[in-house]
Amino acid sequence: MFMGKRTLTASVLFLLIVQANAQISVMKLVGNNTKDYKIGFGAFIKTGLPVSAAADVTIELGADIFFMSGYGTEYGTIMCPLKAGYRYTLNGTGQGFYVEPQVGFNLIGITSLPSESGEDINLKYHGVVLAAGAGYLFTIGGAPFDLNLRYETAVAHGGSNNFVSLGISRIISFKKRDTE
Amino acid sequence: MSMKFYLIITAIAILLSSCLKQSIPDAMLGISKQTKITATLRYEINGNLVSISVDDADRQGPGIHTLDCTKSSVYILSALSSSGEFVFTFFTDSLKVGSYNYTSAYGPMYVTTFQGKSQDVYGPTDHMIFNITTYKDGHISGNFSGQLTPVITAGFPNNIYGVPGSVLIKNGSFNNVPIVY
Numbered sequence: 001m002f003m004g005k006r007t008l009t010a011s012v013l014f015l016l017i018v019q020a021n022a023q024i025s026v027m028k029l030v031g032n033n034t035k036d037y038k039i040g041f042g043a044f045i046k047t048g049l050p051v052s053a054a055a056d057v058t059i060e061l062g063a064d065i066f067f068m069s070g071y072g073t074e075y076g077t078i079m080c081p082l083k084a085g086y087r088y089t090l091n092g093t094g095q096g097f098y099v100e101p102q103v104g105f106n107l108i109g110i111t112s113l114p115s116e117s118g119e120d121i122n123l124k125y126h127g128v129v130l131a132a133g134a135g136y137l138f139t140i141g142g143a144p145f146d147l148n149l150r151y152e153t154a155v156a157h158g159g160s161n162n163f164v165s166l167g168i169s170r171i172i173s174f175k176k177r178d179t180e
Numbered sequence: 181m182s183m184k185f186y187l188i189i190t191a192i193a194i195l196l197s198s199c200l201k202q203s204i205p206d207a208m209l210g211i212s213k214q215t216k217i218t219a220t221l222r223y224e225i226n227g228n229l230v231s232i233s234v235d236d237a238d239r240q241g242p243g244i245h246t247l248d249c250t251k252s253s254v255y256i257l258s259a260l261s262s263s264g265e266f267v268f269t270f271f272t273d274s275l276k277v278g279s280y281n282y283t284s285a286y287g288p289m290y291v292t293t294f295q296g297k298s299q300d301v302y303g304p305t306d307h308m309i310f311n312i313t314t315y316k317d318g319h320i321s322g323n324f325s326g327q328l329t330p331v332i333t334a335g336f337p338n339n340i341y342g343v344p345g346s347v348l349i350k351n352g353s354f355n356n357v358p359i360v361y
Contacts, residue, residue: 033203077205101189111205115361123208132191159207 025148025167029066029077031160037076040066046146046169054092058085058100064163071114077161079154080108081129095137102131106154109161127156133165145170209361210318217319219247221259221266223352225294230266232259237319237358248360249320251275257310257357264293268310268324275359277315283307288339291328294347299328303344318359324352 027040044062051057060083067076083104090097109125133150146169153162219237223230234240234247249257255270267290270280282289284306291308292299301308308326315321326349333340 031203033206101191109204113205121209121361123205125204125208127204154204156204157207159202159204161204 023169125156266292298331302329
């Protein structure tokens, strides 16, 4: 069953992340044999540490869920990537448009599928995660926000799960930029 | 300069990983969605050749499969030909390269139908030996042989058997038989 022990853990993590900072995204798996999946959802905690006027080093812990079409919440894929990134604003101010490469590790990866004989197949994996994103940093009422679009790929066992994500988050920073 | 370097490295890495033609689940299950794999099973039974070939073995569709090895609590290799069914059970929950031997000491076991009669592992020297020589990308290949006893009159558990060990299976081989979950 999709709601196994690890899945439950991932789901709890997903909810905790959502509760913590409401940083969310919508996602779409792309590539071979992904038409059976519905639009997915991601929740993540992301923080940045300014390293220059233009750039931050970022750390992101996320939980991404993709359910299979036609099976409700019984079958699908969950991944929980932990990533480090380098967010560089194009105008050099720490605001406005930015680009961000990320690299990380998939802490939990589970795909649950129905077999032809009607039994559940539960596949567990980890692997390297790579992402490239772009976005826009802005403030609303003094609160900094990040609207972003990224392409992400998780690699394991000679295959890859690829998806495109559109997200919005409130920025958490442990250090003020020197220029502020 | 350093930002360009990181971006280029990331772009190349993502490009290369995206070139992987399979998703992680497909790779783990050994499902090839890009190429057709032909599965075959051939053997001689008392000198008569039986040959089964399936062109696109990974896509035999729902329902009856012509040739596959289904995993449940054990692995059951089954094939259908014009002469009837052929079945061998690997009594393991984790199939690996190696030899799997079934003798009549474990009890009678149906293997195939030949000349309209069931052929069982039954007689004191009856057996089936399957050697899996390769297990790659969710497909098994290997060879097999055996000695069986015909069922003259079916009436399990009180079958009436013919001459013990009178049916020989020789030169058995199987290639690219898909494991089905």
